[in-house]
Amino acid sequence: MPGRWRGPADYKRSSAVWREPTGPTITKPGRWREPADASPSESCGGPFGRDFRPHSPDPCQSAKLRVLAPDCGRPLPAHSLLVTEIVSIPDITLSAVDAALQGGVVSIGNFDGVHLGHASLLGQTRQLADRLGGPAIACLFDPHPIAILRPELAPKRLTSVEERARRMTKLGIDYLVVCQTSTDLLNLSPERFFGALVRDNLKCRGVVEGENFCFGKDRRGDVEVLRTLCHDQGIEFRVAEMESADGAMISSTRIRDLLAEGNVREAAAMMDTPHLLCGVVAQGDRRGRTLGFPTANLEQIDVVIPAGGVYAGFASVGTTRHPAAIHIGESPTFQSGDPTKVEVHLIGFSGDLYGQTVSVELIDRVRGVVRFDSVEAIADQLRKDIQSAQQLLALP
Numbered sequence: 001m002p003g004r005w006r007g008p009a010d011y012k013r014s015s016a017v018w019r020e021p022t023g024p025t026i027t028k029p030g031r032w033r034e035p036a037d038a039s040p041s042e043s044c045g046g047p048f049g050r051d052f053r054p055h056s057p058d059p060c061q062s063a064k065l066r067v068l069a070p071d072c073g074r075p076l077p078a079h080s081l082l083v084t085e086i087v088s089i090p091d092i093t094l095s096a097v098d099a100a101l102q103g104g105v106v107s108i109g110n111f112d113g114v115h116l117g118h119a120s121l122l123g124q125t126r127q128l129a130d131r132l133g134g135p136a137i138a139c140l141f142d143p144h145p146i147a148i149l150r151p152e153l154a155p156k157r158l159t160s161v162e163e164r165a166r167r168m169t170k171l172g173i174d175y176l177v178v179c180q181t182s183t184d185l186l187n188l189s190p191e192r193f194f195g196a197l198v199r200d201n202l203k204c205r206g207v208v209e210g211e212n213f214c215f216g217k218d219r220r221g222d223v224e225v226l227r228t229l230c231h232d233q234g235i236e237f238r239v240a241e242m243e244s245a246d247g248a249m250i251s252s253t254r255i256r257d258l259l260a261e262g263n264v265r266e267a268a269a270m271m272d273t274p275h276l277l278c279g280v281v282a283q284g285d286r287r288g289r290t291l292g293f294p295t296a297n298l299e300q301i302d303v304v305i306p307a308g309g310v311y312a313g314f315a316s317v318g319t320t321r322h323p324a325a326i327h328i329g330e331s332p333t334f335q336s337g338d339p340t341k342v343e344v345h346l347i348g349f350s351g352d353l354y355g356q357t358v359s360v361e362l363i364d365r366v367r368g369v370v371r372f373d374s375v376e377a378i379a380d381q382l383r384k385d386i387q388s389a390q391q392l393l394a395l396p
């Protein structure tokens with residue numbers, strides 16, 4: 001049965017991953033630009049489809065749902081740039097990863113959003129792996145530990161695991177190891193955690209972490225503890241300087257806060273790529289087309305939805321990318337909608353999108369949501385919004 005733990009040697013590995021013949025593109029950390037043929041919609045379900053639902057509150061349930069690529073049966077599109085291979089380890093104290101993953105350099109964290117701080121860290125991981133020989137590995141925990149420890153405080157994530165892998169590809173990371181989070185794992189002391197994952201499983205030659213890295217039960221291990229553990233095992237250890245913007249450290253939490261304010265532009269700057277909302281088009285009230293602006297209503301979005309407002313962005317359907325005006329939140333004019341409703345008007349597009357997967361890159365904010373007194377007034381404003389969006393997107 002796919003995804004079920006069968007024994008120590010049984011770790012899940014995505015086999016439907018396509019590797020570029022020339023290997024991953026390595027560029028200066030945080031300075032890469034998306035190649036012209038990369039379509040964000042492929043990263044929504046990615047090659048793993050929408051079956052990959054890692055955020056179940058019940059870790060056992062999550063393990064059952066962990067159906068990675070081998071069983072999804074869908075071929076990876078040729079233009080997809082996903083190269084970083086996702087490897088799932090159900091239990092770090094039991095699993096035995098294969099030799100290809102061993103002898104490299106690891107960086108451990110959540111890497112949600114793969115922001116510029118992560119990019120700098122992972123760039124150094126790549127460099128050290130090149131020097132020492134062996135793969136460059138990022139390792140994260142899924143679900144996020146907070147979802148098990150304090151589920152009521154667990155924030156929505158910025159990026160799916162597949163999207164993180166896609167971003168890591170551009171940073172030269174060979175493997176994204178996804179450790180199945182459980183209470184047993186969270187109860188491991190720093191020493192036992194290090195022994196199980198870094199020493200015995202990955203047999204690392206090097207470790208790279210940021211200054212604020214903590215690990216092990218109650219976050220008792222810090223970079224000094226890690227330095228000693230690495231030293232005792234003859235593992236090279238490097239501490240990366242923290243990356244900042246406007247005098248404050250860049251973090252996933254800070255990016256979530258920016259999105260909560262509707263500041264998608266700054267969030268994009270910190271991730272070096274726009275925030276991506278991916279959903280399936282559902283039926284709305286069918287009012288949009290009567291206003292002259294049909295909208296695709298997106299459902300099943302499982303990442304942070306920014307504050308209510310009108311945004312400029314791009315919407316991708318399959319491999320086609322359209323400029324778009326996006327409305328998030330309620331429609332007070334019609335007393336309808338909810339704060340997380342996402343409606344997308346694809347500029348210059350007409351056609352049926354129901355049931356299709358659409359991914360939206362949020363580039364900039366146009367304005368807040370307003371209540372209009374008449375249908376004519378809102379239609380007038382929508383025309384202006386399309387113009388503003390086109391300007392913000394620098395379209396002719």
Ligand SMILES: Cc1cc2nc3c(=O)[nH]c(=O)nc-3n(C[C@H](O)[C@H](O)[C@H](O)COP(=O)(O)O)c2cc1C
Nearest residue numbers: 284285286287288295325327331332333345369370
């Ligand atoms: C670019 C854009 C801006 C919008 N701004 C507002 C707004 O300020 N106030 C409002 O009540 N509705 C706003 N809407 C929502 C429209 O009222 C909504 O698209 C319409 O009710 C159609 O809903 P339906 O897709 O469920 O049929 C906006 C929609 C778009 C596409």
Ligand SMILES: Nc1ncnc2c1ncn2[C@@H]1O[C@H](COP(=O)(O)OP(=O)(O)OP(=O)(O)O)[C@@H](O)[C@H]1O
Nearest residue numbers: 109110111117209210212213242243250251252253
């Ligand atoms: N701004 C940064 N510069 C350099 N390294 C960073 C930065 N932020 C985090 N890191 C490092 O990246 C690794 C992964 O950290 P993690 O994903 O938990 O970071 P985070 O962005 O601070 O997340 P959160 O806001 O949820 O705490 C850790 O080694 C951490 O020290």
